[in-house]
Amino acid sequence: MEKHYYKQVFEVVKCIPRGKVTSYGAIAEFLELGTPRMVGWALHQCMFDDEVPAHRVVSSKGELIGRNNFITSDWMQNLLEKEGIVIVNSKIVDFHNVFWIPTLTSC
DNA sequence: TCACTGACAAGGG
C-alpha cells in the first residue's frame, strides 16, 4: 500500500469478481481515503490500462456513468451484459443483487 | 506555492 491513491484504486477494481459491480463511493469508503470523486478521477487514468475492469464500476444508483461511457458508448454496457448483468437504458437491472462491496478477504 | 480540474454523492428546492 501507500502508493499513489489511484494505484490503490486500480488494485481494488482488479479484485471485482466477474459478473459483479461496485460503486465509486464503495471503493472510496473501503480505501478510507478521499471521496468518490477521487475514485472517478483515478479510474480516468486507468482508461489507458487494459488490466483494470473499469466497466464494473458504476455510480451509486447503478447507472453506467463515466463521461458517456468513456470511449465508445455501448462498449461498457456490452461487457457487463456479457458477464450476465442485465442493463436497460444504461442502468443496471437488479443492481442490489450484483452489487459487490470491496473487502480485505475478497482478493 | 496557488489554482484549477475531475468516471461522484448526498441534500435541498
Next chain:
DNA sequence: ACCCTTGCCAGTG
C-alpha cells in the same frame, strides 16, 4: 420525481 448546489481531495501546471 427531477434539477441544481455543495462538499471533497489528490494531481498537474
